[in-house]
Amino acid sequence: MAMMLEELLRTPLYDTHVAFGAKMVPFAGWEMPVQYVGIIEEHHHTRTACSAFDVSHMGRLRLTGKDCEAFLNRICTRNVAGATVGRSYYSHVCREDGGILDDVIVSRFENHWGIVCNASNREKIVAWLIMHRQGRLVEIADETRTTAMVACQGPRTIELSKELTKADLSNLKRYHFSVHGAGPLSIVTYRSGYTGEDGIEVVVPAAIAPFALARLLGTKDHPHPVIRPAGLGARDTLRIEAAMPLYGHELGEEVDSLTAGQAWCVDLSKEFIGAEPMRKLHERGLPRQLAGLELEGKRIARQHAGVFSGDRRVGEVTSGTLSPTLGKSIAMAFVAAETMAEGTALRVEVGTKFAEAQVVKLPFYKRPR
Amino acid sequence: MKVPTDRRYAETHEWFRPDEDVITVGITQYAADELTDITFVELPEVGRKVSVGDSIGEVESVKATSEIFTSVAGKIVEVNASLADRPELINDDAFEEGWIVRLKPDAPDPLQTLLSSKEYVSLVKNA
Numbered sequence: 001m002a003m004m005l006e007e008l009l010r011t012p013l014y015d016t017h018v019a020f021g022a023k024m025v026p027f028a029g030w031e032m033p034v035q036y037v038g039i040i041e042e043h044h045h046t047r048t049a050c051s052a053f054d055v056s057h058m059g060r061l062r063l064t065g066k067d068c069e070a071f072l073n074r075i076c077t078r079n080v081a082g083a084t085v086g087r088s089y090y091s092h093v094c095r096e097d098g099g100i101l102d103d104v105i106v107s108r109f110e111n112h113w114g115i116v117c118n119a120s121n122r123e124k125i126v127a128w129l130i131m132h133r134q135g136r137l138v139e140i141a142d143e144t145r146t147t148a149m150v151a152c153q154g155p156r157t158i159e160l161s162k163e164l165t166k167a168d169l170s171n172l173k174r175y176h177f178s179v180h181g182a183g184p185l186s187i188v189t190y191r192s193g194y195t196g197e198d199g200i201e202v203v204v205p206a207a208i209a210p211f212a213l214a215r216l217l218g219t220k221d222h223p224h225p226v227i228r229p230a231g232l233g234a235r236d237t238l239r240i241e242a243a244m245p246l247y248g249h250e251l252g253e254e255v256d257s258l259t260a261g262q263a264w265c266v267d268l269s270k271e272f273i274g275a276e277p278m279r280k281l282h283e284r285g286l287p288r289q290l291a292g293l294e295l296e297g298k299r300i301a302r303q304h305a306g307v308f309s310g311d312r313r314v315g316e317v318t319s320g321t322l323s324p325t326l327g328k329s330i331a332m333a334f335v336a337a338e339t340m341a342e343g344t345a346l347r348v349e350v351g352t353k354f355a356e357a358q359v360v361k362l363p364f365y366k367r368p369r
Numbered sequence: 370m371k372v373p374t375d376r377r378y379a380e381t382h383e384w385f386r387p388d389e390d391v392i393t394v395g396i397t398q399y400a401a402d403e404l405t406d407i408t409f410v411e412l413p414e415v416g417r418k419v420s421v422g423d424s425i426g427e428v429e430s431v432k433a434t435s436e437i438f439t440s441v442a443g444k445i446v447e448v449n450a451s452l453a454d455r456p457e458l459i460n461d462d463a464f465e466e467g468w469i470v471r472l473k474p475d476a477p478d479p480l481q482t483l484l485s486s487k488e489y490v491s492l493v494k495n496a
Contacts, residue, residue, distance in 0.1 A: 039431050040406045298409045300429055321431055322408040351427050
C-alpha cells in the first residue's frame with residue numbers, strides 16, 4: 001500500500017460518513033466513502049428504495065457575464081444556444097483534436113450558468129475555461145468548497161422528498177432543476193443522477209449540509225426507515241449497469257465523444273472546439289466504438305483487459321462488474337467496428353484466463369417506468 | 370482489530386493455521402474488508418504441489434481481483450468447496466468459515482518465519 005503524501009480534501013459531510021461507519025478511501029484527491037454496509041447491499045437498496053450519496057467532491061463552477069452563452073456553446077459539444085432557464089444539459093468538453101477533457105452538466109440559471117464537472121478534472125477545466133475565454137465577458141467562480149452536493153437516488157426518492165421537504169418534485173422533469181432561496185443561501189434541486197434510477201441531486205451551502213443530510217438519514221442509532229447512505233462503490237456498479245460513462249474509463253483525452261458512444265450530446269452542425277475532427281470521423285465511419293459485453297461465468301473483466309475475436313485482439317475493456325441486479329458479469333469495451341453487432345461472440349481476458357462473451361445492447365439495465 | 374493468535378500471517382494478508390498434520394490457509398478479515406464484497410474465488414486443484422510464493426488462487430470482488438499466495442510449500446489436500454456458491458463466506462467470516470485451502474506441508478514447522486498475530490496487526494496499522 002502506498003504512503004499518502006498528498007493532503008486529501010474532505011467534504012462538509014465527512015463527519016456524517018464516519019458516524020455512519022463508512023469505509024473512507026482516497027478518490028480524485030478527496031477522502032470519500034466507498035461503502036457503509038456493503039457495495040452490493042447499497043446497490044440493491046438504491047434500485048428498490050432510496051440511497052443518499054455524497055457527491056460534493058464533484059466540481060461546481062458558476063459562470064456570469066453577458067458572453068456566457070456564446071462562450072459555453074464554443075466549449076461544449078452540446079448545443080446550449082437558446083438554453084431554457086431551469087434546464088440542465090449533459091455535454092462533453094473536448095480538445096481541438098476531439099479528445100474528451102471532461103463530461104459536464106451545464107445548467108442555465110436566470111442570471112448565471114452552472115457547470116458540474118468531475119472532481120479529477122476540476123482544475124484542468126477551470127484552466128481550460130480561462131484560457132479560452134479570451135476577450136469575452138465571462139467570470140468564473142469555483143463554488144466546490146462553499147457548497148455540498150448530495151444525490152438521492154431510487155424509485156422512492158420523489159415520494160420521500162415530498163414527505164421530508166413538503167416540496168412536490170413529481171412535476172420537475174428529468175434534467176430540469178428548481179431553485180429555493182437566493183444568493184449564497186440558495187438550494188438547487190436537480191432531477192438527475194448517475195445510477196439509472198429516478199432521483200434528485202441537491203446543492204446546498206456547505207455550512208448547512210451536515211444538518212440537511214441528518215434530516216435525510218437520521219443518526220446511526222436512529223436511522224431514517226428508508227433512506228440509507230451509499231458509497232462510491234455502489235455508485236460505480238449502478239452506473240455500469242445503466243451504461244453511464246465514467247471519465248478515466250469510457251471517457252478520456254485519447255477518446256472522442258462519438259467513439260465513446262455519446263453522439264447524442266454532440267451537435268456537429270454547430271462550431272465548437274473539437275468539431276472538425278469529429279465531423280471527419282462521422283463521415284468516414286468509426287473504426288471502434290463502445291460496446292456492451294455479457295460474459296459467461298462469474299469472473300469480472302477489469303479495465304484494460306483484452307477483447308478477442310478468435311485469436312485477434314479487437315478491443316479493450318473500459319469497465320466491468322458482476323451486475324448485482326442481473327446476476328451476470330457485464331463489461332463495457334471499445335471494440336473494432338466489425339465486431340460491434342449484437343450477438344457477436346468474443347472472448348475477454350479475466351485474470352490469467354479467458355471468458356466467452358457476447359455483444360449486447362446498452363444499457364444493461366433500464367428502470368421500469 | 371481482532372486477529373486470532375492460533376495461527377501465523379503473511380505480509381500479503383494470508384493466514385496459516387496448523388490443524389494436526391495440515392495447514393489451513395485463508396485471507397485475513399482486514400484483506401476481505403479491503404476487497405469489499407467478494408464475488409468469486411478461483412481455487413487450485415486438489416493434489417497440486419506448491420512452493421513458497423506460488424499463487425494458489427484468486428479472490429475477486431466488485432472492486433478488485435487479488436491473488437492468494439502460499440508461504441508454505443506442500444501439496445493441496447482440500448479446497449473449501451462452499452466458496453464456489455458462497456464466496457461471501459470470506460467477507461462474513463474470513464478466519465473460520467471462509468478458509469480457502471488445506472495443504473500438507475513438505476517440511477516440519479513451516480510457519481516459523483511467518484508473522485505472529487501481533488506483528489501482523491502492527492503491519493496493518495502502519496500500512
